[in-house]
Amino acid sequence: MSIDQYLSVSNRHHIRPLVLFVVIFLSVLTIKSIQEDWFEPKTPLALNGQPALVFFYIDRSCNCQMTVIHNAEAQIASWKFPEEFGISVLRVDFNRRRDLNKQYGVVRTPTLLLLDSLGQVVWKQDVGLSDVAPLDLMQAQIQTEALFSMEAK
Secondary structure (H helix, E strand, O other): OOOHHHOOOHHHHHHHHHHHHHHHHHHHHHHHHHHHOOOOOOOOOOOOOEEEEEEOOOOOOOHHHHHHHHHHHHHHHHHHHHHHHEEEEEEEEEOOHHHHHHHHHOOOEEEEEEEEOOOOEEEEEEOOOOOOOOOOOOHHHHHHHHHHHHHHH
């Protein structure tokens, strides 16, 4: 059967579902690639040779998960220690930086990491304390002070 015969008027009804499927499939892939920045260059974290706290969050999820994320963000926003100690708090969108999730072994949010100046994980909190106060900022502060005193030696 030649292509002309296949595309004849009597056989076009066979092609329409296939074309519709391909159009829908490509549309979904396009939307997903835009939402998740598939084609954006993935740059490493800008540590600049300094230790840093890295906060993994998500920007969309169910209401209960977003409540926990908002509470964690509020904790970090009101936390004076990083400014006083001169340590950066880097925010990483869990859904957009799957490369960093894999690199640092992050499987859920919120997660808080302490990285040394070489980018190695020194401390990790990936289990929340509570929905209202999910981050253990006291432990993060203790670990950060210990890291700075160790690096100063």
